[in-house]
Amino acid sequence: MSKEALAARQGALKEAMKSENVEVLVLFGNNWHADHLRYATDFGIQEGQGIALVRDDGSITLILDDPAECERARSDSTCETIFAPALVQEAKRQLSRAGNHNIAAAPYHLLPYGLLHGDKDLRVTDGAKIVERLLMTKMEVEIAAVRKAAALADEGYAIFRQAARPGRKDYELVAEMESFFRANGVPENFMIVGVGGQEVRGMAPPGGKILKKGDMVTTELTPCFDGYYAQICRTLVVGEPSEAQRQAFAVYLEAMEAGIATVRAGVTAADVARAENDVFRKYGLGEYVTSEYTRVRGHGMGLFPDQKPAILEDVNITLQTGMTLIVHPNTYHPAVGYLVLGDSLVVRESGHELLCGTPRELFSVPLQ
Amino acid sequence: MRRGLMAWDPQEVPASALADRLARLRAELAREGVDVFVAYTNIARGGSVWWLTGFTPYWNEGLLYAPAQGEMVFATALSKRVAEWISSVMPAGEVTTTPRPSAFIGEHIARDGAKRIGILELDDFPAGHAQAILQAAPGVELVDVTEAFARARNDSDAVERLLLTKADALAQAACGAVDVSSAHARDFIAPAESVARLGGAEECFTLVAGDLRSSRAFVRTDSMGSLGETFAARVSLAYKGAWTRHVRSFAKDAGVQQSMDRAHAALMDFSLQSGETLAQAVARTFGSLGEVNNWVAEQPRGSYPLAPVANMAESAQGFTASAPFVLDVELVTDGRRWVGARMIGL
Numbered sequence: 217m218s219k220e221a222l223a224a225r226q227g228a229l230k231e232a233m234k235s236e237n238v239e240v241l242v243l244f245g246n247n248w249h250a251d252h253l254r255y256a257t258d259f260g261i262q263e264g265q266g267i268a269l270v271r272d273d274g275s276i277t278l279i280l281d282d283p284a285e286c287e288r289a290r291s292d293s294t295c296e297t298i299f300a301p302a303l304v305q306e307a308k309r310q311l312s313r314a315g316n317h318n319i320a321a322a323p324y325h326l327l328p329y330g331l332l333h334g335d336k337d338l339r340v341t342d343g344a345k346i347v348e349r350l351l352m353t354k355m356e357v358e359i360a361a362v363r364k365a366a367a368l369a370d371e372g373y374a375i376f377r378q379a380a381r382p383g384r385k386d387y388e389l390v391a392e393m394e395s396f397f398r399a400n401g402v403p404e405n406f407m408i409v410g411v412g413g414q415e416v417r418g419m420a421p422p423g424g425k426i427l428k429k430g431d432m433v434t435t436e437l438t439p440c441f442d443g444y445y446a447q448i449c450r451t452l453v454v455g456e457p458s459e460a461q462r463q464a465f466a467v468y469l470e471a472m473e474a475g476i477a478t479v480r481a482g483v484t485a486a487d488v489a490r491a492e493n494d495v496f497r498k499y500g501l502g503e504y505v506t507s508e509y510t511r512v513r514g515h516g517m518g519l520f521p522d523q524k525p526a527i528l529e530d531v532n533i534t535l536q537t538g539m540t541l542i543v544h545p546n547t548y549h550p551a552v553g554y555l556v557l558g559d560s561l562v563v564r565e566s567g568h569e570l571l572c573g574t575p576r577e578l579f580s581v582p583l584q
Numbered sequence: 585m586r587r588g589l590m591a592w593d594p595q596e597v598p599a600s601a602l603a604d605r606l607a608r609l610r611a612e613l614a615r616e617g618v619d620v621f622v623a624y625t626n627i628a629r630g631g632s633v634w635w636l637t638g639f640t641p642y643w644n645e646g647l648l649y650a651p652a653q654g655e656m657v658f659a660t661a662l663s664k665r666v667a668e669w670i671s672s673v674m675p676a677g678e679v680t681t682t683p684r685p686s687a688f689i690g691e692h693i694a695r696d697g698a699k700r701i702g703i704l705e706l707d708d709f710p711a712g713h714a715q716a717i718l719q720a721a722p723g724v725e726l727v728d729v730t731e732a733f734a735r736a737r738n739d740s741d742a743v744e745r746l747l748l749t750k751a752d753a754l755a756q757a758a759c760g761a762v763d764v765s766s767a768h769a770r771d772f773i774a775p776a777e778s779v780a781r782l783g784g785a786e787e788c789f790t791l792v793a794g795d796l797r798s799s800r801a802f803v804r805t806d807s808m809g810s811l812g813e814t815f816a817a818r819v820s821l822a823y824k825g826a827w828t829r830h831v832r833s834f835a836k837d838a839g840v841q842q843s844m845d846r847a848h849a850a851l852m853d854f855s856l857q858s859g860e861t862l863a864q865a866v867a868r869t870f871g872s873l874g875e876v877n878n879w880v881a882e883q884p885r886g887s888y889p890l891a892p893v894a895n896m897a898e899s900a901q902g903f904t905a906s907a908p909f910v911l912d913v914e915l916v917t918d919g920r921r922w923v924g925a926r927m928i929g930l
Contacts, residue, residue, distance in 0.1 A: 325712025
């Protein structure tokens with residue numbers, strides 16, 4: 217990302233630290249939860265673990281426990297970077313050297329045990345209050361990156377549709393997607409798939425299923441640009457969709473559009489989920505919006521592909537301008553199996569900005 | 585984020601092999617007076633739980649609990665619907681999905697009456713999970729059993745070697761598929777990704793050092809630019825959870841490429857002879873080609889699928905000569921930097 221954009225992020229972090237009277241912020245990350253570390257350093261960690269020490273004077277030290285990652289960080293990031301196979305010990309040493317500061321850390325529950333316990337316990341408080349709001353509510357420069365990621369998701373889905381044909385294995389579709397994304401500069405993509413019919417209860421990594429006539433093929437693609445993720449969920453049918461598949465899809469389309477129409481600053485995540493779920497309930501499918509059949513009805517996205525707020529009827533986080541979300545009423549349908557549909561968007565003052573441009577269709581791919 | 589092929593083939597990974605591994609671990613834990621074992625896993629630190637169960641979570645995190653006797657328990661925050669799928673690809677252990685996996689494991693520990701809880705890599709164990717275990721099982725003692733785990737895993741068994749052999753073949757094929765005629769590093773490396781995943785790689789990291797004259801840092805596709813006169817591809821991949829790396833250097837000039845190929849051939853011929861140290865073997869293999877700038881050996885270590893275990897400065901930080909390892913070498917040959925890596929000892 218541009219130096220200006222990173223500076224804006226680091227400035228926002230510094231302000232948030234100041235308002236919470238925090239002198240050192242400890243940010244922990246790995247390839248699963250890379251978001252906190254990336255926010256401060258712009259380094260997208262791939263292997264091993266890392267800790268960034270963000271000080272109130274604006275200086276940042278990045279400590280990594282993998283030597284090749286350290287070389288990459290020195291090439292990619294402007295932060296002081298230290299290679300330390302004993303990550304926790306090095307972080308403790310750095311923090312002890314800095315004296316008895318007000319230290320906060322995030323994500324707190326993932327913080328290494330050894331950093332908080334040992335010969336001389338450090339007093340570290342939960343820094344969620346400092347970081348979470350920044351991760352959820354994006355600046356325009358961050359939204360621009362999510363917008364580009366959404367465009368890549370659209371392009372990616374077009375490739376996915378071309379790749380899906382009878383006789384191919386599910387992981388071969390992933391191979392085409394990943395090759396396309398690498399060629400287009402996308403280093404990471406969260407992607408799961410489902411192939412089959414009524415027996416399919418959800419999506420998972422591919423297991424070697426061979427696509428055949430009548431199968432529904434579901435996927436969520438989640439490429440990133442400059443570290444920011446955007447997602448698209450679509451379903452296609454191998455051959456012509458059956459009437460049952462068309463009727464089922466119509467419910468999901470109505471639910472997604474009801475959810476998206478609800479999105480604006482000031483409503484809660486629960487309001488959006490309720491709008492989606494009411495459509496299912498209207499058609500007698502209320503059972504299928506419970507945790508037996510579905511996880512969430514959408515979620516936030518940003519430097520983490522599945523961040524707060526979860527779109528659920530019991531989540532009362534208020535949506536704010538600048539949040540980026542996907543609304544997806546993905547769930548099991550008793551007649552046809554697991555079906556997905558979802559678009560990424562930005563929450564705006566009086567509504568939303570839609571980021572995905574792929575038609576909201578139940579796609580069909582030819583048998584030949 | 586695992587998104588490649590994830591499937592369990594009982595021919596490749598028999599449940600009995602995993603039972604043998606668990607028995608070895610239990611024997612080591614018993615020697616240390618530890619009652620039960622807990623290991624943490626996620627996509628970055630999946631090595632230990634994979635070794636015991638054959639499974640790495642494609643996303644999110646999990647905890648594996650091995651009581652003194654009986655079935656292991658894998659608790660994960662992945663959603664409820666995923667449990668059935670995990671069971672289908674994880675040949676050992678019972679699966680539970682719960683928003684609070686550590687509390688669930690803590691309750692198991694309390695029920696089992698265990699007192700000394702062996703934690704793999706206690707220093708690195710997520711503090712939130714440690715706290716939840718201590719709350720659910722008050723009075724227990726958390727003990728670091730990283731060394732006991734290392735002793736149990738000391739060598740690679742036949743099952744692991746088979747998977748590594750397949751992974752190594754895939755990584756070599758992927759590196760061989762790069763498009764050397766490309767102007768841009770992204771186009772150069774994209775075919776490697778395709779070959780790896782078409783071959784069944786569960787995960788694949790493809791990186792490029794775009795201009796070896798200026799740097800040997802391997803970067804991801806979002807940082808790549810055009811290719812220099814000499815450049816290199818780095819493919820790290822997992823096949824059914826077994827990780828390897830392969831690095832290969834290339835040149836635009838055919839004459840320079842010959843020089844790169846000579847070094848690559850030496851790497852492919854590399855072997856560790858009886859009684860020889862790694863440093864001696866590196867010197868013997870590459871000494872006639874130029875000056876060795878650096879070398880690193882990597883092997884699985886605890887929850888890390890691959891981690892440095894020896895390098896040019898410190899020849900042995902935990903290197904096991906009898907187990908396969910990835911050797912990464914950097915040398916200057918014919919006045920140019922060359923880098924290469926491959927799995928040795930299969």
